[in-house]
Amino acid sequence: MNKSFDLIVVGGGAAGIMSAITSARDGKSVLLLEKLPKIAAKLKATGGGRCNLTNTLSNEEFMAKFGRDGRFMQDALGEFDHRALKQFFKDIGVETHAPDGFRIFPTSHSSSTIISALENELHNLHVEVSCLQKVQKLIHVENKIVGVKTSSDTFSAPKVIVATGGLGYPTLGAQGDGYDMARELGHKTTELYPAMMPLKTKDEWVKNCRADTIAKVELRVDLKKHNKLRATGDLIFTNNGIRGPVVLDFAREITPLLSKYGELPILANLTKGMNEEQLNQHLKKEAESNPHAEILKYICALLPEPLSLELLHLADIDPKGTYGKISGSSKAKLINILAWTPLTISGHDGFKMAMITRGGINLKEINPKTMQSRLIYGLYFCGEVMNLDGPCGGYNLQWSFASGHLAGLLKK
Known part of the structure; x- marks a missing residue:
């Protein structure tokens, strides 16, 4: 030697x-x-x-x-x-x-x-x-x-x-x-497995929300067997998915599951931890103070306009409509989506x-x-x-x- x-x-x-x-x-x-x-x-x-x-x-x-x-x-x-x-x-x-x-x-x-x-x-x-x-x-x-x-x-x-x-x-x-x-x-x-990386989603609407960072987002896996897997932090939407600190942390848990399941349903709380009851009270309060305003304005008090528009579309609600004219079932659907927005993780770019x-x-x-x-x-x-x-x-x-x-x- x-x-x-x-x-x-x-x-x-x-x-x-x-x-x-x-x-x-x-x-x-x-x-x-x-x-x-x-x-x-x-x-x-x-x-x-x-x-x-x-x-x-x-x-x-x-x-x-x-x-x-x-x-x-x-x-x-x-x-x-x-x-x-x-x-x-x-x-x-x-x-x-x-x-x-x-x-x-x-x-x-x-x-x-x-x-x-x-x-x-x-x-x-x-x-x-x-x-x-x-x-x-x-x-x-x-x-x-x-x-x-x-x-x-x-x-x-x-x-x-x-x-x-x-x-x-x-x-x-x-x-x-x-x-x-x-x-x-x-x-x-x-x-x-690769970890700490952006993730791709099946949901194409995310590409319309790229302009803003959403703070204090909580992500969790929407499978009963893995629903304890959660992460919290800032999130950024991309052209084909999500990134940001919360995604980097979450990806550590997600990549092994993606390898197992192929794609993975997750839920995202984009409203800084507000639950269904708090969101319901927010909408009622907005409606009482400004009953003739478009419902989009109520959601924009919580989230950036591009994201507000997409979530209203997910709930099948006309953004220009007024709160009073929306059916009870549509209101319930909107509140559920605001509390926990569904996304499907479809992949990543590997190592x-x-x-x-x-x-x-x-x-x-x-x-x-x-x-x-x-x-x-x-x-x-x-x-x-x-x-x-x-x-x-x-x-x-x-x-x-x-x-x-x-x-x-x-x-x-």
């Missing part, structure tokens, strides 16, 4: 960079391999370039957002929670803040600030960063890791950290390399539009106290390559940094 190191990190994203820095600070010789021309390509695009690093939730609340597997993060967060992450960046010259009291950003609101500071720290710690190096194979002898083989070289190390990310954003290098490497060594991966991957290396085969493989000694995993993903709001980046830090400690 060629040059030897104490540790080789495969993947130059947030998790890989953090693991390299953590080990180098402990005096280890570290080689960081990245197949793209530069490290941190996906980090650069995070949060629309603003880099939402983490959030202010307690560790318990944070883990709960990841669902039933969230407890896997307990040790990693215990070592490196959002407070430790803020201090880490402060120590390398990056100030952070939480302008909304929840999401934490660099005060510059630029991912370039984060990347520059991380690159400087890697340089100061003498981490050898080698780009345009695609790892083809993890080399092991019996059940111990001994190095890696790239397209051009072979490097030896008793410890290797796989931080290759998932399949989301293939334009930024995601190809699922880490899954293949892990499988070759006997690890299992769960089903892989090319996915910010993250749902699924990954089976968590049962990884020690949560160390991030070391339970199958191969000296092999560690961190970040998105594992079967753990969270919603929008700094969750996935915090997990990448925390798991990268724990892996980089190289605990046995």
Whole structure:
């Protein structure tokens, strides 16, 4: 083999960079391999370039957002929670803040600030960063890791950290390399689904409502078996579907179901949480104060006009009609549609539009106290390559940094 190191990190994203820095600070010789021309390509695009690093939730609340597997993060967060992450960046010259009291950003609101500071720290710690190096194979002898083989070289190390990310954003290098490497060594991966992306709808009327962002929308699956799946946030209609923060979060739950059912009925509360009774009272009040006005005006008090028109059409009500002349059954239908607007999710654009991957290396085969493989000694995993993903709001980046830090400690 060629040059030897104490540790080789495969993947130059947030998790890989953090693991390299953590080990180098402990005096280890570290080689960081990245197949793209530069490290941190996906980090650069995070949060629309603003880099939402983490959030202010307690560790318990944070883990709960990841669902039933969230407890896997307990040790990693215990070592490196959002407070430790803020201090880490402060120590390398990056100030952070939480302008909304929840999401934490660099005060510059630029991912370039984060990347520059991380690159400087890697340089100061003498981490050898080698780009345009695609790892083809993890080399092991019996059940111990001994190095890696790239397209051009072979490097030896008793410890290797796989931080290759998932399949989301293939334009930024995601190809699922880490899954293949892990499988070759006997690890299992769960089903892989694209997550955090826009969704397509069967309903063509959405294209007429593209001008406005609808705030505080609640989405839920309209199937009895899955009706507990819900998400809340801002929604934007598109030419062929829906997008926005609530859709990004909801897509994590939707894509596995779409794979199962083909299409999926959902319900959207577009009226900031108003229920049927509150909507009924709103319409009555409007009718009492202005009985001769077109009913469109009543709905426009709640929603933008293009959306108001479409919902009236769904209820088979003439927008120019007056409330008093509408039948009781039509009023009931309108109220139901205003409370829970039906939509049918018909598809998505796959991993090319996915910010993250749902699924990954089976968590049962990884020690949560160390991030070391339970199958191969000296092999560690961190970040998105594992079967753990969270919603929008700094969750996935915090997990990448925390798991990268724990892996980089190289605990046995």
